[in-house]
Amino acid sequence: MFFRSYFDEKLAQYSYMVACQKTGEAIVIDPARDITPYVETAQKEGFRLTAATETHIHADFVSGARQLAHDHGVTLYLSDEGDENWKYQYLDNLSAQLVKDGDVFMVGNVEFKVMHTPGHTPESISFVLTDRGGGSTEPMGIFTGDFVFVGDVGRPDLLEKAAGVKGTAASGAAQMYDSLQKFRQLPDYLVVWPGHGAGSACGKSLGAVPLSTVGYEKANNWALQEMDKEQFEKELLKDQPEPPKYFAVMKKVNKAGPAVLTNETIPYVETYKELEPYISREDTIIVDTRNGNEFAQGHIEGTINLPYTKIFTNWAGWILDYEKQLVLIAEEQQTVHIQHSLESIGLDRIAAFASPNVVSEAPELEKYANINVDELKAQYEKEDVYVVDIRQQGEWEAGHIPTAHHHMLGYLEEEADQLPKDKKLIIHCQSGARSAIGASLLQAKGFKNIENLASGFAGWKNENGPVK
Known part of the structure; x- marks a missing residue:
C-alpha cells in the first residue's frame, strides 16, 4: 500500500x-x-x-x-x-x-x-x-x-x-x-x-x-x-x-458542485494606464498584495491591502465580495499561487493581475502612518481619537486597551457606519498584520484620518500599558 x-x-x-x-x-x-x-x-x-x-x-x-x-x-x-x-x-x-x-x-x-x-x-x-x-x-x-x-x-x-x-x-x-x-x-x-x-x-x-x-x-x-x-x-x-x-x-x-476549472490565462497588467479602466468600475475590487509597510507608504486610493502571507486566504474569504471581479496587484511569480489560494475558497472571478510598478505610476497615492505604543499613549485618551480593536471576540474579552472599541475585522466593513468620521481612527490587532488590512478597508470606505498601531496589542502589553 x-x-x-x-x-x-x-x-x-x-x-x-x-x-x-x-x-x-x-x-x-x-x-x-x-x-x-x-x-x-x-x-x-x-x-x-x-x-x-x-x-x-x-x-x-x-x-x-x-x-x-x-x-x-x-x-x-x-x-x-x-x-x-x-x-x-x-x-x-x-x-x-x-x-x-x-x-x-x-x-x-x-x-x-x-x-x-x-x-x-x-x-x-x-x-x-x-x-x-x-x-x-x-x-x-x-x-x-x-x-x-x-x-x-x-x-x-x-x-x-x-x-x-x-x-x-x-x-x-x-x-x-x-x-x-x-x-x-x-x-x-x-x-x-x-x-x-x-x-x-x-x-x-x-x-x-x-x-x-x-x-x-x-x-x-x-x-x-x-x-x-x-x-x-x-x-x-x-x-x-x-x-x-x-x-x-x-x-x-x-x-x-464547484465550477470545473479551466486553464484560461489571466492577463498581467504592467502599467497604470492598463489598470486604470478597472479602478472606477463598481463591479471590481482592486486588491494590493504587497506587505503592510509598503502599502502604508503609498497605495492607489480605494485599494484593499491583503498581503500574500499565511493569513491571505482566510481573510480574502472574510472580506471580499463573491459577486465582484478581482484585480490583484502582485509580483508576477506569485500570481499562480495567489490564483490557487483564491480558487481554493471559490473566489474565481479574477479579471487581471497587475505589477506593483503600477502603484508608483499612479498620479496620486494615499498613505497612513504606522505608529508605536508611545505615540498611541500620547493620544488615545483624547476626545478626537477613536481606537478600533479588530481582534476576535475571545481576544477582546481576554484584555483590551482602555477606551478602545471592538469591531472585529471580519465585520468591519459592515460596521463602518458606526465609526465616527470626525475623529482620528487608530486601528490595532494583536501584532499589526490584521490591522493593516483593516486600515485599508476603512480608507477605501472614506475614512482618511487613520493610523495603525504597528506592534498591536502585544506591543501595548509589552510596554506594561493598562489592560481591561
Whole structure:
C-alpha cells in the first residue's frame, strides 16, 4: 500500500492519497480544489487516479472531487447520510457511489469501511482503512475528516453561526457526543488522520501534530474525557471562534458542485494606464498584495491591502465580495499561487493581475502612518481619537486597551457606519498584520484620518500599558 498526505498551510487542511501498489489504483481523500499535487504524485509513482472521496460537504474550502471526476473520470464515494438538505446535487453523468454507515468499498486491495460520525455536520462520515493487499485483516487507521482532530473535535455550530440554520448547534453537539462513543470502541492502535490541523476555524484548539492514534486521543483529547452529555455539549459550544463568512458560501458550492476549472490565462497588467479602466468600475475590487509597510507608504486610493502571507486566504474569504471581479496587484511569480489560494475558497472571478510598478505610476497615492505604543499613549485618551480593536471576540474579552472599541475585522466593513468620521481612527490587532488590512478597508470606505498601531496589542502589553 502507498500513502501520502498533503497540507495546505493557508487553510490548515489535510488531504490524502492511498494507492494499491499491486493494481496501481489510487484514491484521494478530501481533495483540495487544486488537484495538481495528486496528479503529479500519481504520475511519479505510476498510479492511476481511479477514486476520490469526502468525509463531508466542506464549509471551509472548495473540494477537488468534482475536478478529479471531470479531468480523470474517477469514481466518487460520497455520503448518503443526513436528510435531504445534505445530499450532493451534481452527480448526474458522473461515476458516483453514495455510501452509508457500514458500507465497504475497495480501491485495488485496500479496504475502506464507512463509519457515520455526525456532529460537525449531519452527513459526516469517517473511513476505516485496512490494507488487505498487505495481508492484514486488522485495520490500520481512520480518516476522520472534521470529526476527531489531534486534541479536539469538529465544531457543531458552523451551520447556525455561518449559515443561519437555527437549532443545529445544539443538535450537532448531541450527535457529536454519540459519535464519540463509537470512536471509543475502536482499537487504540488505530492511526487517526484528521482533516485539519492548528489554524483551522473548524475547531477551537486543534493540535499542530499531523496525526495521532485512537488511544492517544482517548487519553489526551479533552472531548474524550469522562463527562456527561450535558457537560460535553456545553463545553463543546463554549468559546468557539467566529466562523468566517465565506463558510456559508462554501457549503452551497460543494453541495451544488464547484465550477470545473479551466486553464484560461489571466492577463498581467504592467502599467497604470492598463489598470486604470478597472479602478472606477463598481463591479471590481482592486486588491494590493504587497506587505503592510509598503502599502502604508503609498497605495492607489480605494485599494484593499491583503498581503500574500499565511493569513491571505482566510481573510480574502472574510472580506471580499463573491459577486465582484478581482484585480490583484502582485509580483508576477506569485500570481499562480495567489490564483490557487483564491480558487481554493471559490473566489474565481479574477479579471487581471497587475505589477506593483503600477502603484508608483499612479498620479496620486494615499498613505497612513504606522505608529508605536508611545505615540498611541500620547493620544488615545483624547476626545478626537477613536481606537478600533479588530481582534476576535475571545481576544477582546481576554484584555483590551482602555477606551478602545471592538469591531472585529471580519465585520468591519459592515460596521463602518458606526465609526465616527470626525475623529482620528487608530486601528490595532494583536501584532499589526490584521490591522493593516483593516486600515485599508476603512480608507477605501472614506475614512482618511487613520493610523495603525504597528506592534498591536502585544506591543501595548509589552510596554506594561493598562489592560481591561
